[in-house]
Amino acid sequence: MKTMAMRSSFAIFAAVVLSALGAFAQGGPQTDYARMTMKVDKLADNFYTVTGLNGSGRTGGAIGVLTGPDGILMVDATFAPLSGKVTAAIKTFSNEPIRFLVNTHPHGDHTGGNPNFAKMGATILGRPEMRVDLMAQKAFDPAGLPTFIFTSPLTLHMDGEEAIVIPVPPAHTDADSMVYFRKADVLMIGDFFRIGYPNVGGTVDGMIRALGMAIGVCGPNTKVVPGHGPVMNRSDVIAHKDMLVNVRDRISDLIKQGKGEDDVVAAHPTASYDPIFLKDVAQYYDEGNIGRYHNGDAFVKQVYEQLKPKS
Numbered sequence: 203m204k205t206m207a208m209r210s211s212f213a214i215f216a217a218v219v220l221s222a223l224g225a226f227a228q229g230g231p232q233t234d235y236a237r238m239t240m241k242v243d244k245l246a247d248n249f250y251t252v253t254g255l256n257g258s259g260r261t262g263g264a265i266g267v268l269t270g271p272d273g274i275l276m277v278d279a280t281f282a283p284l285s286g287k288v289t290a291a292i293k294t295f296s297n298e299p300i301r302f303l304v305n306t307h308p309h310g311d312h313t314g315g316n317p318n319f320a321k322m323g324a325t326i327l328g329r330p331e332m333r334v335d336l337m338a339q340k341a342f343d344p345a346g347l348p349t350f351i352f353t354s355p356l357t358l359h360m361d362g363e364e365a366i367v368i369p370v371p372p373a374h375t376d377a378d379s380m381v382y383f384r385k386a387d388v389l390m391i392g393d394f395f396r397i398g399y400p401n402v403g404g405t406v407d408g409m410i411r412a413l414g415m416a417i418g419v420c421g422p423n424t425k426v427v428p429g430h431g432p433v434m435n436r437s438d439v440i441a442h443k444d445m446l447v448n449v450r451d452r453i454s455d456l457i458k459q460g461k462g463e464d465d466v467v468a469a470h471p472t473a474s475y476d477p478i479f480l481k482d483v484a485q486y487y488d489e490g491n492i493g494r495y496h497n498g499d500a501f502v503k504q505v506y507e508q509l510k511p512k513s
């Protein structure tokens with residue numbers, strides 16, 4: 203009996219840990235890595251994306267791969283258990299070694315594979331906040347910490363490409379960066395712009411400024427690759443920023459009228475955007491996370507929390 207009780211309490215403990223990890227890392231306890239496949243898309247002559255597919259849609263953050271005679275520059279590393287599949291997917295178009303890895307932000311669906319790729323010889327580049335955030339993740343293997351630190355835009359000339367890593371104000375997290383590949387005309391933007399309503403883990407004003415920087419980087423034909431979602435373009439980023447500004451202002455007005463959180467959510471300040479912003483979200487978030495993104499409520503609550511009167 204004692205053993206059973208211990209087992210079930212362990213099971214509960216494990217379930218709690220798993221769901222916490224899932225909520226954090228966007229994998230969800232349901233993610234079955236062994237069954238996942240990787241999708242490769244060629245975006246330019248020597249630039250590819252690699253994305254995880256589970257049965258119902260895409261999962262994990264999109265990976266960007268620049269390849270050529272100078273080796274591979276990789277943007278993001280998805281979940282740790284997928285590193286072997288990522289490597290195999292890259293082998294379908296390149297035999298070059300992974301020389302550099304840079305993360306768009308510290309969440310596990312973008313950094314989980316860092317230690318594995320570092321052990322294969324990749325040098326990890328990151329802003330100081332990235333090191334701090336990864337060190338704060340209890341189970342994170344220090345082998346995956348960035349060793350080359352940048353505090354302002356960093357340019358890499360390799361494979362005939364000019365890749366610019368650009369740190370942005372606190373947006374999705376306090377450690378967001380985007381990476382622009384000038385010749386390929388591809389912007390790996392991470393999760394501060396993606397399909398559906400944003401997850402504002404940084405600040406709403408920081409996210410608005412970061413989106414403004416992305417709009418400034420993009421040309422009319424730039425392929426904007428979000429962490430989650432289809433390839434989009436500059437107009438999509440502009441529409442996203444406009445939505446964010448308008449919803450922020452609507453929430454701010456409701457707060458000025460004395461409304462509390464429940465009233466603000468009930469007023470549904472995203473209503474006019476829902477038909478566009480909620481379209482197709484289901485295929486990009488797995489079941490463990492779709493609840494957060496299937497309407498605008500979680501986003502509205504985040505913005506409310508940031509704007510509410512401080513007592």
Ligand SMILES: [Zn+2]
Pocket residue numbers: 228262263309311312393429430
């Ligand atoms: Zn993500």
